[in-house]
Amino acid sequence: MKTSPPARLCLLMAATVILTLLPLVWGLAGCGATTTGSPPTPTRTPHPTSTPTPPPTSTSTPAFTPTPTPLPPDVNPLTGERVDDPSLLDRVPVAIKISNWPGQYVWPQAGIASADLIFEHYNEGWFATRWTAVYLGEADRVGPVRSGRLIDLEIPAIYKAVLACWGFSDGVLALFRDSDLYPDRVVSYSLPETLDPDPFYRDFSRDVPLEHTGYTDPARVRAWAEAHGVSGRQAGLEGMVFSEEPPAEGEPATYVYIPWRELDAEWYYDEASGRYLRWSDGSRHTDALNGQQLSAANVVVLYVPQWDTDIVEEPHSGALSIQFALWHSNRAIIFRDGLRIDAFWQRWDREDMLTLTDEEGNPIPLKVGNTFFEVIPTEGLEVVVEP
DSSP: OOOOHHHHHHHHHHHHHHHHHHHHHHTOOOOOOBOOSOOOOOOOOOOOSSOOOOOOOOSOOOSOOOOOOOOOTTBOTTTOOBOSOGGGGSSOOEEEEEEOOSHHHHOSOBSGGGOSEEEEEEOTTSSSEEEEEEESSOOSOBBOBOOOOGGGGTHHHHHTOEEEOSOOOHHHHHHHHTSTTTTTSEEOTTOGGGOOSOOOEEOOSSOOOGGGOEEBOHHHHHHHHHHTTOOSOOTTOBTBOEESSOOSOOEEOOEEEEOOSSSOEEEEEETTTTEEEEEETTEEOBOTTTOOBBEESEEEEEEOOEEEEEEEEETTTTEEEEEEOOSEEEEEEEEETTEEEEEEEEEOSTTOOOEEEOTTSOBOOEESSOEEEEEEOSSSOOOEEEO
């Protein structure tokens, strides 16, 4: 009998009980274009209540990062999409920190469907996630905007972006002040000496706690950046590779399940649109600006070493900031066109783009369109993939 995704997620909860206990073993250790039409009704079966076994880890890593091939001036370097007016690409990318928990206060977020790239990662405490959205284009409104995390020291450097986040914990703030992003590539209320013009505002139209009322948009952030001397097309954005046609290799993968502890993420491949549709905790995850379901041309799982630091991120609970070693190389899985392609991600120097390659270092192309990156630990959490 066919089951709806919400019903199916209930069946999955038994399978995730053990996964939710995994952080105790570790030490107790906030997309893209939309698609029209209704997604197909999945015909999945419940997963066994056993801890999934990670796929084999190759003992070799790519030997080199290929020299990037410059894209034509009318092609978005973050999506591979052509634009009618190349001047629309003559702007600095913007990275905005967005809340993803708790769902009853932050869903649906605004402006996600306009992002070129989204990074989802664990928040402190290893139970919920937060997003960093990267925009070369525009969005009328983006949020709720929340505080930055250690991973946000890396993402703006990769994509030559200006980072906008509401604030920082004291320990993380000290690292940002000491980074090459300060003072002209990071804007936050924790940095009042550079907060002019203020790109943030509050929206009280929803009955939610104050911390979930902050918003901005890429145009406001770019206005701030221009006032601080940063504007125009950024050098070094080459490196992402795209293709309309899927590669010959790959195994069928029409369903991807990410067992985050408090809000499971599911991606269902919609053959009609050629995109993966996002579900969160059994419900369609939509954008507040248009009500349409979030979708991605590419879903990329990045296996990234992660660990608790000695920085207290949440004073009330004592939860510690998580470090994300988004440098050097590790495993990745690319999902595009209903296929799974095993890969490696590479980033050897701070200013390098994040590239996806095979074991020989040859680039693996993404599908033209937006990409949603799932940044998961190298151990203790495994995606479930079904053909």
